[in-house]
Amino acid sequence: MKIYNITPMGKPRMSQRDKWKKRPVVVRYFAYKDQCRLQGVALPTHGYHITFVLPMPKSWSKKKRMNMLGQPHLNKPDKDNLEKALLDAIFEEDSVVWDGRVTKLWGEEGQIIVGEC
DSSP states (O other), rough: OOOEEOOOOOOOOOOOGGGTTTOOOHHHHHHHHHHHTTTTTTOOTTTTEEEEEEEOTTTTTTHHHHTTTTTBBOOOSSSHHHHHHHHHHOSSSSGOOOOEEEEEEEEESSSEEEEOO
């Protein structure tokens, strides 16, 4: 199991216009991809279990933060968009990936935890 201290983000919906008019979400997405590459995030192509730990909002009370720590993340971004963004960051052609599992949880800090199935 490998832990990367990167705050996960889902892949945004993009259009041709994003090539010249860089929306803030697109700029953050490309920075996320660069960060994944710089930290050497790697996935096995034969089966993986990725756990995305999404940071809790700072506005939550200490009591709510304690209750939600490690609990399933049931809000957006969707797990498939998180996985899509990570696969796009790691692989030139992600069609080589044929098996994988994704979990998303609440945490204090953003993390990507990669393990094998």
